[in-house]
Amino acid sequence: MALKDVVAGKRNEEGIASALAVLKQQLGDRLQTGQAFREQHGHTTTYLTLQAPDGVVFAESADDVKAVVKVCSQYRVPVIPFGTGSSLEGQVNAPSGGICIDFSRMNRIIEVNAEDLDVTVEPGVTREDLNVYLRDTGLFFPIDPGANASIGGMASTRASGTNAVRYGTMKDNVLAVTAVVANGEEIRTARRARKSSAGYDLTRLFVGAEGTLGVITSVTLRLQGIPEKIAGGVCTFDSIKAACDAVIMTIQMGVPVARIELLDEVQVRACNAYSGLNYAEKPTLFVEFHGTEETAALQSQQFAEIAAECGSIDFRWTSDAAERNKLWKARHDAYWASRALAPHLDGLSTDVCVPISRLADCVVETQLDIQENGFLAPIVGHAGDGNFHVLILFDGKDAESVAKTEAFVARLNRRAIAMDGTCTGEHGIGQGKMSFLAEEAGNALDVMRAIKMSLDPDNIFNPGKLFRLV
């Protein structure tokens, strides 16, 4: 197929047939083409239409990845990496077909360097498996997007989650990756030193590229010491504004809070019902502090003072592990709790991120929008980062409901961008947010496109994501 058609994202029937035939010979049963396998690998936690790949390779080594990339490069066929399929914006869909690389068998821990607080893993390792493996070392990997995502997927979407306010996002916690690039070679983006000023930051370029520049084959991560003491609590407020003020002041005062999560009244109601809790149905902050016995207590006290100053109604503090785990389990189940508010409806989870000074404005305006349009849509957010999620419950079979939901998402994204924020703090662009990335980036999108075309001239790596090339 001609390059211009490939770049335009057209489906390359002939190339796909050839690639499948060659890969079947090279990889045998590691390539699967049955409909169930294919549909599983286009199916994500998403509101977008399923677009299945033509074949799924269960890669067992970087050599398998190289083989797929070489063949797909030769025949100009899309390559779509797949971790656990928990991405939310259609990142693993295959709009032009192609070969999905499933990383579930590349799930080895390659090397732990406890003294250096780093670990190198294959991309299919999930964050929960990694933390189970690390437990005896006294170290842990802090990034927690909720889902038990794969490390490769988390790197590719620049994931973050509840702990990011303290430990940063994948941008901050990936030391290096190896990746197979368009010529089929494997590159390594950096060494294990904690910092470097040696040339372009290729690590940060692959982190968040959503598989569009190459296929990650290993990830070296920074680790943290397991805190001696973890304490937490639940703090309620009469208004979103008061809760956000407490967040802003906590961040400004430099209190090293490990988690500070905002739930609006609708979200609290959903969590109460789903997780058997009895929190006041008011704007609420879930907080957590990591440190020694003394520092965790100090931080907690500092936070309580700040919250009181901002008009908190109640702060229930706990250092009891069981109670804390129940709280965070409820937070992690917020998605399912929200879905349970209306089990017959579909759910669309979207996220934006604004400078924290604008968080209250953005949430309050969004709540008004929800009310005015009669949506049921709980809000929960990583408030310390200015990042929040809205889960809109809608009827995916009703064209009007879909159109109304899409219009709401568009207003939300534009509201965030207008506040000097971003159309996604952690879900990524995928297929779902391409138009908002274009609005947000402006002419910087041309620079992104130029990079894409220079590193992937045949447009084989996860095409149809992030932006259109023509």
Next chain:
Amino acid sequence: MALKDVVAGKRNEEGIASALAVLKQQLGDRLQTGQAFREQHGHTTTYLTLQAPDGVVFAESADDVKAVVKVCSQYRVPVIPFGTGSSLEGQVNAPSGGICIDFSRMNRIIEVNAEDLDVTVEPGVTREDLNVYLRDTGLFFPIDPGANASIGGMASTRASGTNAVRYGTMKDNVLAVTAVVANGEEIRTARRARKSSAGYDLTRLFVGAEGTLGVITSVTLRLQGIPEKIAGGVCTFDSIKAACDAVIMTIQMGVPVARIELLDEVQVRACNAYSGLNYAEKPTLFVEFHGTEETAALQSQQFAEIAAECGSIDFRWTSDAAERNKLWKARHDAYWASRALAPHLDGLSTDVCVPISRLADCVVETQLDIQENGFLAPIVGHAGDGNFHVLILFDGKDAESVAKTEAFVARLNRRAIAMDGTCTGEHGIGQGKMSFLAEEAGNALDVMRAIKMSLDPDNIFNPGKLFRLV
């Protein structure tokens, strides 16, 4: 001049003459071509030969930068950005001539967002000026490479320094930049949200690019609250190994040390003599803790216990500001103190960075190398990051001394790379470390080259730095 010659870095006489003529018309006295101006702008704190540009533009706005880039792009003439000229690897040299853009007049603070802990500045603002400006806000910008460098230059070389162990490097503290790219347009790499997963991380691509992808016209930085309490101290050890063990354990235990600097016995001797101190001439750590009264004391106590366990001889703790300032003044003057050991000689300052578990090995092997070759070469390092500097005193007029020094630097760089470290933790590549970047990056250098050629097809942005294109 033909593209292939430009890409090869040949001097484009005709193009330079035309660009100078057009720019003189457009910019008047803001363009200077006198020899003194030109030589000042090729002269850096470097051992490399001066290569002056053909003209210096004192830019006063982004429009001036756009004008220079447009003209230089039209005539295929190099554009070399210049902050304060404190870079160490020849970053501002002009090996093919061209136009230097001096940013000293673009030194405005554009916007402080105290609630969001961020500030946007023009690239010519120096870090000391920024901190003076910020003082009343209760915020500060923590990155401190020693020199009073410009923010644009610090972003371009991915600078770090003594505070990086706690606050990160420029990679972590730049939220966004605006930059003029090859087509003469200004792009903005990101918004002010604290995190984003919206497309490629162009911010991190421009940070550390050493001006080779475009010219930075503004930088948005993260700020920190000025700590309520700063305490510090000096801790001596009988061996480098013992001092490094204390560093490793401090990092592993998660003590949020703000600075932890290693000085070898030669460096302590130099500092004693230069700064009127009387520290024991033994491997020494300078440490600093930031926090509240309680947390700074707690951290200090934790560190003292760790140091004692690792065999420290003496820990002199202080929370007295005057004494602390004297200590850090001495640390910042380490370069001049070292030069004063042999005022008739030249000095070459080089840096490498290794995983911290290898720091003791790397420093000890380097000390042996220094002894075996009869160098006078103090070592001082940002030990918490595994980063250290060697200042080799040598005779720049003696070819044998130069050759011996270069061979030493090559061994040092290869030693660090062999330990899975990097050939530069914070000085950058410039001209001086191009061969070591090639060794370190391997085939990842092809990816860097591809990016460079896609964003700067005429090779106008700071050519002859980082890597050769052909």
